[in-house]
Amino acid sequence: MEIPDKIKNIKIFIIDDAASVRSMTSTILCDAGFTNMEEASDGINAFKKLQSSHYDFVICDWTMPNMDGLELLDTVRKNEKLKSISFLMATSVSDATSVKAAIQFGVTDYITKITKPFAYDILCQKIVKALVK
Numbered sequence: 001m002e003i004p005d006k007i008k009n010i011k012i013f014i015i016d017d018a019a020s021v022r023s024m025t026s027t028i029l030c031d032a033g034f035t036n037m038e039e040a041s042d043g044i045n046a047f048k049k050l051q052s053s054h055y056d057f058v059i060c061d062w063t064m065p066n067m068d069g070l071e072l073l074d075t076v077r078k079n080e081k082l083k084s085i086s087f088l089m090a091t092s093v094s095d096a097t098s099v100k101a102a103i104q105f106g107v108t109d110y111i112t113k114i115t116k117p118f119a120y121d122i123l124c125q126k127i128v129k130a131l132v133k
Helices: 019-032 043-052 069-078 096-104 120-131
Strands: 011-015 036-040 057-060 086-091 109-112
Touching: 011 019, 011 043, 019 036, 019 120, 036 043, 043 057, 043 069, 057 069, 057 120, 069 086, 069 096, 086 120, 096 109, 109 120
Parallel strands: 011 036, 011 057, 057 086, 086 109
Antiparallel strands: none
């Protein structure tokens, strides 16, 4: 998938407790043409970074220590400064109840991890869909 030039330098925040998943996600994004990414390993550290820096797009795992992805999403949506940030839940949690909960908390989109964290095209499509209007 071709990434529009106007979003290649957006600031993407990858939040996952697994370093290998963060690295793979970052590699996928770099291969797609994105150039500006940061990472965090749990929701508490992520929220601190979200408060102190600007991000255009969040890719967040659900199951993490300290503050899980749903709690982080809820905290972000309740924060006046952060509530409009695009938030993609990227997780192996895929049951209907969980997906509905994420929607109720205001997730922008949802992607499930299968054998790899996720397919290159699907991840890129979700970012473009959220940011290109």
